[in-house]
Amino acid sequence: MQLNRDELLRAYRDMCLIRQFEERVHAEFATGDIPGFVHLYAGEEASAVGVCMDLTERDTIASTHRGHGHCIAKGCDVDGMMAEIYGRKSGLCGGKGGSMHIADLDRGMLGANGIVGGGAPLACGAALSAKTLKTGAVAVAFGGDGASNQGTTAEAMNLASVWRLPVIFVLEDNGYAESTASAWSVGGDPVKRAEGFGIPATRVDGHDFFAVHEAAREAVARARAGEGPSFLHLKLARYFGHFEGDGMTYRAPDEVARLRAEKDCLKLFRRKVSEAGLLEGAALDAIEGEVATLIEGAVRRAKADAMPEPADLLTDVYVSY
Amino acid sequence: MQLNRDELLRAYRDMCLIRQFEERVHAEFATGDIPGFVHLYAGEEASAVGVCMDLTERDTIASTHRGHGHCIAKGCDVDGMMAEIYGRKSGLCGGKGGSMHIADLDRGMLGANGIVGGGAPLACGAALSAKTLKTGAVAVAFGGDGASNQGTTAEAMNLASVWRLPVIFVLEDNGYAESTASAWSVGGDPVKRAEGFGIPATRVDGHDFFAVHEAAREAVARARAGEGPSFLHLKLARYFGHFEGDGMTYRAPDEVARLRAEKDCLKLFRRKVSEAGLLEGAALDAIEGEVATLIEGAVRRAKADAMPEPADLLTDVYVSY
Amino acid sequence: MAKKSFRQAVNEALSQEMARDPRVIVMGEDVAGGLGAPGEDDAWGGPLGVTKGLMKQFGRERVLDTPITESGFIGAAAGAALTGLRPVADLMFVDFMGVCFDQIFNQAAKFKYMFGGKARTPLVIRTMYGGGFRAASQHSQCLYPLFTHIPGLKVAIPSSPYEAKGLLIQAIRDDDPVIFFEHKMLYDIEEEVPDEPYTLPFGEANLTREGDDVTIVAFGRMVMLANEAADRLAGEGIACTVIDPRTTSPLDIETILEEVRATGRLVVVDEAHPRCNMATDISAQIAERAFEALRAPIRMVVPPHTPVPFSPALEDIYLPSVAKIVDAVRAVMAGGRKAA
Amino acid sequence: MAKKSFRQAVNEALSQEMARDPRVIVMGEDVAGGLGAPGEDDAWGGPLGVTKGLMKQFGRERVLDTPITESGFIGAAAGAALTGLRPVADLMFVDFMGVCFDQIFNQAAKFKYMFGGKARTPLVIRTMYGGGFRAASQHSQCLYPLFTHIPGLKVAIPSSPYEAKGLLIQAIRDDDPVIFFEHKMLYDIEEEVPDEPYTLPFGEANLTREGDDVTIVAFGRMVMLANEAADRLAGEGIACTVIDPRTTSPLDIETILEEVRATGRLVVVDEAHPRCNMATDISAQIAERAFEALRAPIRMVVPPHTPVPFSPALEDIYLPSVAKIVDAVRAVMAGGRKAA
Ligand SMILES: Cc1ncc(C[n+]2csc(CCOP(=O)(O)OP(=O)(O)O)c2C)c(N)n1
Numbered sequence A, B: 001m002q003l004n005r006d007e008l009l010r011a012y013r014d015m016c017l018i019r020q021f022e023e024r025v026h027a028e029f030a031t032g033d034i035p036g037f038v039h040l041y042a043g044e045e046a047s048a049v050g051v052c053m054d055l056t057e058r059d060t061i062a063s064t065h066r067g068h069g070h071c072i073a074k075g076c077d078v079d080g081m082m083a084e085i086y087g088r089k090s091g092l093c094g095g096k097g098g099s100m101h102i103a104d105l106d107r108g109m110l111g112a113n114g115i116v117g118g119g120a121p122l123a124c125g126a127a128l129s130a131k132t133l134k135t136g137a138v139a140v141a142f143g144g145d146g147a148s149n150q151g152t153t154a155e156a157m158n159l160a161s162v163w164r165l166p167v168i169f170v171l172e173d174n175g176y177a178e179s180t181a182s183a184w185s186v187g188g189d190p191v192k193r194a195e196g197f198g199i200p201a202t203r204v205d206g207h208d209f210f211a212v213h214e215a216a217r218e219a220v221a222r223a224r225a226g227e228g229p230s231f232l233h234l235k236l237a238r239y240f241g242h243f244e245g246d247g248m249t250y251r252a253p254d255e256v257a258r259l260r261a262e263k264d265c266l267k268l269f270r271r272k273v274s275e276a277g278l279l280e281g282a283a284l285d286a287i288e289g290e291v292a293t294l295i296e297g298a299v300r301r302a303k304a305d306a307m308p309e310p311a312d313l314l315t316d317v318y319v320s321y
Numbered sequence C, D: 001m002a003k004k005s006f007r008q009a010v011n012e013a014l015s016q017e018m019a020r021d022p023r024v025i026v027m028g029e030d031v032a033g034g035l036g037a038p039g040e041d042d043a044w045g046g047p048l049g050v051t052k053g054l055m056k057q058f059g060r061e062r063v064l065d066t067p068i069t070e071s072g073f074i075g076a077a078a079g080a081a082l083t084g085l086r087p088v089a090d091l092m093f094v095d096f097m098g099v100c101f102d103q104i105f106n107q108a109a110k111f112k113y114m115f116g117g118k119a120r121t122p123l124v125i126r127t128m129y130g131g132g133f134r135a136a137s138q139h140s141q142c143l144y145p146l147f148t149h150i151p152g153l154k155v156a157i158p159s160s161p162y163e164a165k166g167l168l169i170q171a172i173r174d175d176d177p178v179i180f181f182e183h184k185m186l187y188d189i190e191e192e193v194p195d196e197p198y199t200l201p202f203g204e205a206n207l208t209r210e211g212d213d214v215t216i217v218a219f220g221r222m223v224m225l226a227n228e229a230a231d232r233l234a235g236e237g238i239a240c241t242v243i244d245p246r247t248t249s250p251l252d253i254e255t256i257l258e259e260v261r262a263t264g265r266l267v268v269v270d271e272a273h274p275r276c277n278m279a280t281d282i283s284a285q286i287a288e289r290a291f292e293a294l295r296a297p298i299r300m301v302v303p304p305h306t307p308v309p310f311s312p313a314l315e316d317i318y319l320p321s322v323a324k325i326v327d328a329v330r331a332v333m334a335g336g337r338k339a340a
């Protein structure tokens, strides 16, 4: 374990922030105030935070439809995110994008993506920029088990392999694509596939922040050293439906309850740091409290913030036209 | 070696037919009479003929831009092919398709394809028809080393894997996609990729008809038995340019001459059957003579045949409109 | 006959055609759902439940869930159509066409022509389109002009439950590839729909209102808005003919010509992006062929040339509306020349 | 200044912009060629040799050959554009857009809007289009209407070597994604092209002929045909204005309006499939905005609604031709109303 106290606190804070953000959006969505399709990341926090831990603002990530966690882990402003989800002018995208398109280029967050598999080629492009401009930056492509079957993912892996791009493919295998189990939809083995493209690949327990971080750290180091792409297959779980409104009848009745009880990444983190005597419970509790205040504020502000104006409809299509 | 005399004669005849067809189209193209893009298959005959040997008319193949060999191996009429290449009304597609779109659905030849990687999903569809309608038929998707990097290929492999389709993916790795070497463009190993999708895969010497046929026979048997897809990686070589007009400066100066001398599939076939005492040289020579007559007739007829009429422009767009 | 929702009408069409013809199969992501999962089988029936129940009726051999691999399975549907099946493939949102368009426009659409007429490709691709769902730029587009552009494709856009059932059954029985557009805001709309199977012909427009002053042409959900506008305008003494062409390819331009010759005034309502869309297509054809009959400029009611915005505040003003249609009709009534 | 071919003009634009700005890179299948192969490096320069020599000048780090993986590398170009490079990606034939359209129309085109204005995506996609090459249905399409339809994209269609160089340099310096269409039958056409770099503005039409009787609008290779038709018609005493809009998005509709107001007659020549194409787009805009000025129906000279046939005998009659343009102009001169 190579993280210092501050880093550990930051990791826990970010994971809590994601969790509470998502639990709250879930609750708010139920009131009918939040428009559109919303896909929540709760349960998968160790992935976003573990992977982004060693990234700087110069490094980039390409995210998915289930992007809130990646945004937070990459440092996006939580008020701006919440306002965006509510469609407010103060949102990170001025209300034009919504949950599925949150981006913050200044933080290296290249966007959630409504197209499954859409992000992997983009991450290759960011990696190409880094390589060509010799910035030393690394790019990460997050994608789900469903996305792993999309042709774009395969193409991006081969491209990264032959171009030796500083890119990391993170397969967040939460067991489902919509209602379809990855056990059925993913033929063979993602790790073998990646190796088939000539990419070093490992499988990691995605509930375990430390395991994720360790694997990501190696991959980041490999990328920074100019040794090309890496692939991580994280096994993890989502707690809510595919999108808000999904009844989740395809899951076992007690499945989520059991996951929350036995596999929860926050609980696991707490157990590990306390067993290792690294952080005391009070510090972690304090973080949870701070985070709650933050989220409360974000929701309050988002609800109060103004909607975009009619004139906003026509701007931002082109730089010039 | 499980083929009887008639089968061996047929195999040699088909390989000769392809070779002479292509050598002749090469020569005719140089005269300027043949319009459009033409990609020749000469050198790769053992693949088409070896793979199609155990297929019947019920079985289907999806081909590529380099499709003449697949057409002949699947039983397409050589006159109709030649006329099509010349854009004549008597062509297999009435002159509307040309070299890149020759098809003959009655023979299970689902079409050459101008889109690299376009055929693999179509072959999955034909395999799905066979499976759903319980015809016992098998589908083959031919594709090049270049096509192996296309997302459609990966998608089709996964689909075939999870649907357990009776389909065989044949990667004709002739070392180049246009002027780019497969040694560069194909990251990792195609056999491992296929295995990564859960598909049994083997690498075969694509110059050796018998090796190809043996591997294909197993794959066909597996498909007919309902055991799902297979993958064959054939290493072979093309003798002409990527398309007619390609100067091939990217190849070593003596590369093709050496291949013709040392690796030629027809020579190898002759050597093997004569060493094994299966066919005598005279029988093979006779075939070459017959084939030459056939090709001569095809070219003569194609040149003499009528062009499509103006009214043909507007037909065959829809069944009804 | 009973009131049925658009969703039910589509489901019924599928179910009846599957019962009628064993070659009809349905495939797509989660068209049944729950595959390989521990809970309910047939858990989804598509994200909005349109195909729910088909799997229980016809089994997984004819209602096939797919991996997320649109090129793969849409291409497979095209290949299956070429070899004896009559697949109905579900492209979920038409916005996803960009990952599989090749299999549609270079493969399925062109088989027949490229192969000299020998192929038939009885393929239906069902897909959701349109705005109002707050689904943002990548889940709200119309894009039927892109498919209408392509020779070899047919394009149907039902405007109501009755239309949906009849047009879908026609699409399934049709021997050409058909892209079938379902507006996601229509699924809960109800009307009387016959229980028995019936077809509505492609290339024959439907007149939902008749009036002497102005001809309005609209597609899909816009027909509803056009009818509402016509009702409102009737109160002002302006009598509108509303034409629902039902299919954009083939397009019943003859009926539109005839009506425009009668009214001399045309408004075209199109929810698609404004450039090279159906509004321009129809305007141009009319301007070429019924020029002398036109008494006022043709008006197009279309969204601005921007992606679909997420925020309800923006999406509401982005979309064509009853008020915009009413304004356009008033404008063509106000301007223009006398009757010939 | 020297005579240069369209091919040379494109090559020179790329070379000069790469020299000027280290962020400009070129990528695509065999844009150099010979990678990993035993023979000549830079063996191809694309299938028609347009990018030949760039790799020798700028090295493989800036002239990147790619595997056959259009979604992968076009998407990578979009991602690179978002993060500091100015990629010129080569889509070889526009017919291949179907395997990578998503990265173009849902990603690159929408970044700026979806992200609330914060992105810029200085991406150029060069691509060959058009018929006459006997390249059949999957290598002869135009398809620029599909890109013109999409908000967020710009679309340029140079009609000559001079236009090609100036428009390509503009495209590369432009901060929005541009799809740059090169007609494969134009590559060997020559004209005077300045040696130094210059830009031609987007959204500003070019008048290649001026005359009082009829306005002809044409795109790309069709401009050449329209000019020829105008020359031929001049012999009959019919004076044509020929407008080359240069870009379809943005479109300089104002210039077209102005000219149509002057001549009262419009012929639009479009090599693209006839439905929802640029001919309909322009006709519709003119019919809406210059209706009163029109003295005759607008005529569209377009191919029939069929895929592009292979046989020269069919392709020759499929394509718009000088004769067809001449006929259309004669027809609009014959019919119609008196001047207002
Ligand atoms: C190209 C495309 N196909 C289908 C969809 C619809 N869709 C959205 S999310 C999703 C499932 C994605 O599964 P996975 O990649 O495992 O991510 P998860 O939702 O589990 O995080 C699907 C099918 C889409 N958005 N884009």
Ligand SMILES: Cc1ncc(C[n+]2csc(CCOP(=O)(O)OP(=O)(O)O)c2C)c(N)n1
Residues within 6 Å of the ligand: B039, B065, B066, B114, B115, B116, B117, B143, B144, B145, B146, B147, B148, B174, B176, B177, B178, B242, D029, D068, D070, D092, D096, D099
């Ligand atoms: C989608 C697509 N991209 C690019 C091309 C252009 N192209 C035609 S053949 C070819 C090379 C194909 O290489 P490979 O698959 O190895 O087949 P080979 O030509 O060697 O038989 C390319 C790039 C195409 N036709 N379609």
Ligand SMILES: [Mg+2]
Residues within 6 Å of the ligand: A144, A145, A146, A172, A173, A174, A175, A176, A177, A178
């Ligand atoms: Mg998943």
Ligand SMILES: [Mg+2]
Residues within 6 Å of the ligand: B144, B145, B146, B172, B173, B174, B175, B176, B177, B178
């Ligand atoms: Mg090859």
